[in-house]
Amino acid sequence: MDRLNDASLMARPHPVRIDAVLDQPMDSLVFETAGVMPALKPYLTDGRATTEWILKHVPGMYEIAESHFGLIGGANMGSFILTMVRARLRAHGDPIVQVTPALQAMLTETDLAAELPAGFFRSPYPMVYIELARPNTLQVANKVSGLHECEGAYIGTYELPAGHGVFHNAARNRALNLDPAKPVRVIEVVITGSPIGKANALDDASQDIVLLVQDEDECLRAVLDRHIAWFHDPVAYAHPGMAPLDPDDVALVKPVIEQLAKVLLYLNLTDAEKLRVTERSDLLEKIRGLGPKKAAKFRRRMAGAYDRIVIGPAAFPEPEEPAGTGGGGGEAHRSIKAHWRRGHFRTIRYGEALSKRRLGWIKPVLVNAGQAFGGVKAKAYVVR
Template structure:
């Protein structure tokens, strides 16, 4: 290997490792926006290009793509191999003491951010009002798997305080300190006639520390028959690491599913704020060092879909104590002789809100 190629390999390996490491470091930016800001995609592609120049060819899976059959398993395996080789090239002493758990964590967070950015994508941001509804809403056992659809091939569902509080205790029970869920990556992947939905919840520890890292979990739903009951799949799932069972994972998965089902109901409130992809296209064409500060700032302005009403209208009821009546996402018969069925959302209702003596968003009423 000539000196010039050796130096390029070392530089590309270093840039790739810095980008992956920065992607997983907790800060105020959402994980996918952070990955765009640090230039994960151009660093990934530049490292693959350097390996191709060294070896003549590389496995096809090493190259990130938006194809529907290129999902988290393929991207995760590719990133694992790319990470190990980058560490071997740039930091041989670190390679000698590398632990499997360290690689898995780096690969999971880097894969999720990279695959998200490579696909058409958006951050889904439920309003505070919708979050208030959804934590008080149940999904009917008659809702089929076919109705769980993403608005984009890759989404990041942002969790606000109410949604996070509803899932944190179960989802992060295996962690020795309190963890807050900041969001969940969800990917739609097609494998022949099969449809896979991969969820990757991301959490941050409640007590910040220097160089703190995000915490990931991987869960996969496999749909081979779209008419199957959706929630039956959720009830039988487990995490990819085998550490968590269905009861631990169900609240976080259900919360994401509720958001997607709400989007498909009549009267759903939705506001799309999509930036053009010109900046991301420029970022993928240039080297990591050539990306200007302004371009990085522009890249951090992410696509987002704001979902739900801005506020909840409450109506007074009869002379009973104030309480919440739970909402429902379920199928409703309609059409000729009720032969057809459609998904409906019956929002939670605060009965006798006027008797609470303050804003209806307060949760001093009991839950029915």
């Protein structure tokens, strides 16, 4: 089978697609062949070892980035970063969160409220891959192959102490209002673009972004806007192997980061809908005890199978009809075009003297949606 041009594999998210197409964990193979895996392995799940720190301090890693990928000195080090985050996701047990089409549509029509604190922008996993629903309008740029539809992102979180090496860049500290004498929460986001419509299943795109948060009570939108402004500055890419983002590419990054922020906010809701799909685990269980011929049938299906947590409703909410549209022979009313009434996340104060807070979501509403959304069928998810 030509896995490079297998349409079903091209539609899989990056961590699944890479393993399936290459028929092996390429990230592990690269680091084991280079002889750095024994030194690297303890840091793959280390909550204080950012990718930047690993590159600088784990013996042999800088040399891999420089010689194996040949990208130090001008080009974007996307291949190295992707290999690193794929290895880290594997070390954490491959947690993948898949967003339903209905939830993605609702989050797209949801605003980030001005008073929402940055503390709510927090992943429940130290390392996770967020798979966005497709098709969508979000894009990732590749200098060679052009624009790719965004398929999702790796998100890693690190809690770093005061005085950590992450504060080495004085210009970044000033631009992001960082105090080296205080601890910082680092969120590494590696956005991936789908190969659909491109040359083959490995013809994808990526963009890596680092967010740093010190004041958990600061407005989340202000934090994100400050980082986006920093990404426009060539000084942001002063460390080896990174090239400045084109202003047009920064414009593409902003809506992706905001959508991912809303996904993480949703995950922090107490009533978030979650469904565990154990597709790969179930196939492995079926293979156990089978003879070679029967087992081979299931192994062929293993290539693109993966376990994940599906979040969000399986269907769009019931539409709301505008007042006066019902029957009854009254005065004819002007036809109202189908539209979303936008939603928003908000902070809810509760407890004694309203000292506690939790996240709430006012969901967007489909108004007069029959004409536009009546034919939409949400994907059904079942537990296997």
